[in-house]
Amino acid sequence: GAGVSQSPRYKVAKRGQDVALRCDPISGHVSLFWYQQALGQGPEFLTYFQNEAQLDKSGLPSDRFFAERPEGSVSTLKIQRTQQEDSAVYLCASSLGLAGYDEQFFGPGTRLTVL
Amino acid sequence: LAKTTQPISMDSYEGQEVNITCSHNNIATNDYITWYQQFPSQGPRFIIQGYKTKVTNEVASLFIPADRKSSTLSLPRVSLSDTAVYYCLVGDEGSWGKFQFGAGTQVVVTP
Numbered sequence: 001g002a003g004v005s006q007s008p009r010y011k012v013a014k015r016g017q018d019v020a021l022r023c024d025p026i027s028g029h030v031s032l033f034w035y036q037q038a039l040g041q042g043p044e045f046l047t048y049f050q051n052e053a054q055l056d057k058s059g060l061p062s063d064r065f066f067a068e069r070p071e072g073s074v075s076t077l078k079i080q081r082t083q084q085e086d087s088a089v090y091l092c093a094s095s096l097g098l099a100g101y102d103e104q105f106f107g108p109g110t111r112l113t114v115l
Numbered sequence: 116l117a118k119t120t121q122p123i124s125m126d127s128y129e130g131q132e133v134n135i136t137c138s139h140n141n142i143a144t145n146d147y148i149t150w151y152q153q154f155p156s157q158g159p160r161f162i163i164q165g166y167k168t169k170v171t172n173e174v175a176s177l178f179i180p181a182d183r184k185s186s187t188l189s190l191p192r193v194s195l196s197d198t199a200v201y202y203c204l205v206g207d208e209g210s211w212g213k214f215q216f217g218a219g220t221q222v223v224v225t226p
Contacts, residue, residue, distance in 0.1 A: 043216045
């Protein structure tokens with residue numbers, strides 16, 4: 001069956017460019033999460049959506065990071081004026097339920113490299 | 116949120132049982148314990164979850180003592196394909212994405 005998909009899988013950006021990363025969650029999943037994973041580290045929480053509502057964005061590292069999920073399905077993570085420290089894998093996950101401990105289904109991630 | 120501590124790495128041979136213990140001394144009454152597995156270039160994958168005592172599924176077992184201050188993930192008869200990073204997370208219904216994955220435990224299985 002279809003899982004969580006992310007595009008692009010790889011993105012190279014020059015410092016200062018804006019990028020947009022897309023996440024297609026599993027159909028019907030209410031909850032959607034974005035994580036940032038640096039090399040050799042575990043995923044770090046960025047933001048959480050419940051349907052179209054962004055309930056928690058406490059993990060976004062700066063105001064250059066913006067996420068949206070306007071219709072409660074597809075989500076986009078946008079990074080403005082990219083910096084070298086933004087280089088990481090960006091993971092999207094979705095879950096069927098609303099509870100924080102519900103099983104999350106992860107996509108393969110988008111590897112962002114900022115030159 | 117409860118902080119978790121787990122070993123950085125563990126080595127094992129094929130066919131052996133691997134036990135990874137995670138410490139979570141300040142676990143709260145409503146917290147659940149969840150383990151994820153991650154292979155290189157893939158997102159994490161849910162393995163098992165429990166609240167107390169023992170939970171078993173087709174992949175692993177999770178042992179949780181009465182005080183719940185620690186938990187042990189048991190992988191029976193590992194194979195080379197079990198080489199991965201394993202994460203222990205603790206959180207309750209309202210934790211949402213605030214689960215802290217930490218650095219996880221790198222398990223390496225060799226022939």
